[in-house]
Amino acid sequence: MVTGLLEGNGDLRAGDALVCEGQHWPVTALEAFRASLQVAEPGSNIGVLLRNGPEADVLRGKLVQFVPSPRTVSRPSRGRKGLSGKRG
Numbered sequence: 001m002v003t004g005l006l007e008g009n010g011d012l013r014a015g016d017a018l019v020c021e022g023q024h025w026p027v028t029a030l031e032a033f034r035a036s037l038q039v040a041e042p043g044s045n046i047g048v049l050l051r052n053g054p055e056a057d058v059l060r061g062k063l064v065q066f067v068p069s070p071r072t073v074s075r076p077s078r079g080r081k082g083l084s085g086k087r088g
Contacts, residue, residue, distance in 0.1 A: 002048045002050065005045055009042060011039045013027075016067060016069050017067045028051045030049070
């Protein structure tokens with residue numbers, strides 16, 4: 001689980017990919033305060049569950065980016081977004 005504040009100008013959804021230092025991990029689920037989310041909006045404090053994610057503390061303190069999945073590329077208002085926070 002990667003946690004932090006979602007920044008940027010686009011929504012984050014399950015199926016998008018987390019990118020950090022050239023590595024990609026698919027986002028499988030989103031949570032906010034132990035509640036499941038379908039969509040996370042910028043300004044939200046969220047937890048991001050990754051499929052085959054890195055080991056603990058690999059992403060701690062790093063800025064990561066999210067890339068929309070190919071099935072969602074045509075959605076309007078899908079800009080660059082990032083998560084500043086911690087891995088835990």
